[in-house]
């Protein structure tokens with residue numbers, strides 16, 4: 001199927017794999033408004049969603065039922081991978097081996113270290129570059145904390161603490177994200193954002209061991225928050241549930257009704273509104289992970305998807321002071337020096353929507369890297385470090401033991417240093 005893109009004068013040609021929420025509503029939408037780059041092709045096996053995506057973006061790209069067909073037919077400067085996580089490594093490798101010079105894969109790089117190392121081998125064979133969808137690096141608040149740490153505002157870093165509340169996280173249990181084998185577990189799928197921030201802030205250190213505890217306390221069958229009649233079953237999806245008018249955890253398809261509806265579901269059986277209480281999940285709805293670094297720094301991350309708000313509350317402690325702030329109020333960071341006056345440090349805000357304005361900056365950076373105008377904001381080594389911490393956290397809570405990063409990957413390996 002072809003849509004009219006022939007008149008485009010935009011220099012950078014981008015292909016997209018995965019026409020879901022992130023692919024179309026974020027990158028597709030941003031590329032449609034981009035001056036330097038053009039989305040020329042989209043690969044997606046669900047042909048009903050593919051057509052809905054083309055309609056949503058005004059039919060400005062060619063469409064393919066498979067990534068392989070797109071990669072064989074198109075000459076692309078860059079590919080963006082926005083499929084479910086378990087497919088990331090395969091598609092990054094396929095794009096590199098097809099000769100695509102730049103790939104942006106949304107986080108995580110892969111669901112396991114084994115997948116990450118397949119990507120590094122393909123990079124070494126082809127010379128292609130890979131960036132990760134670490135949009136948090138583009139939040140001015142996060143970048144300002146890094147600058148303050150590196151400027152010595154709190155002396156030598158000792159502890160990072162993040163307490164994250166994510167109301168939207170309960171919808172993981174309504175989608176593919178709820179399955180360990182598809183997402184790598186939520187410490188990999190979601191936690192890689194936070195572990196990457198820790199690794200980025202603590203640039204002088206390497207993560208060495210992780211202990212984590214996690215579980216499902218609320219989003220399970222015995223916690224349904226309304227009276228259930230014996231002869232009227234709950235679910236299985238919100239859209240057909242007899243209790244949808246009274247359920248306080250009614251989940252709308254997060255990718256929006258244009259891309260996810262009865263017709264798109266009929267094509268492949270994928271729905272985004274499974275009952276969050278009854279779905280067959282094997283990930284967590286809350287947990288705590290503790291990461292130790294080789295430079296005597298500790299970082300703890302609590303994530304909770306059972307709440308009525310969204311926030312990340314940070315406390316970053318050094319031997320000469322403390323930084324405090326939260327992403328619900330990203331325009332300021334409090335600095336409390338050990339000796340001296342507390343002060344509020346103002347921070348510019350990039351935006352409100354699109355993850356606080358971070359997604360447009362992430363895409364701009366990817367395009368600038370393709371054009372050789374800027375270095376990429378993340379490397380594959382960053383992606384591997386974040387997956388290593390996430391996978392270690394998964395192994396830790398599932399096997400109830402502390403996990404050494406060295407069990408998973410050897411960062412002193414010379415081939416990884418180059419990436």
Ligand SMILES: NC(=O)c1ccc[n+]([C@@H]2O[C@H](COP(=O)([O-])OP(=O)(O)OC[C@H]3O[C@@H](n4cnc5c(N)ncnc54)[C@H](O)[C@@H]3O)[C@@H](O)[C@H]2O)c1
Pocket residue numbers: 017018019020021022023043044045046049066067081082083084085087106107108133134135189255355
């Ligand atoms: N950086 C961020 O802030 C952020 C936010 C949300 C999601 N993500 C990531 O974006 C990615 C996509 O998540 P989403 O929420 O958009 O998922 P989604 O379910 O909305 O979309 C995934 C799409 O991939 C398609 N797909 C499935 N198998 C495929 C295949 N073999 N080839 C091509 N396409 C295939 C699905 O049909 C669907 O259209 C995930 O990796 C997720 O971790 C990142």
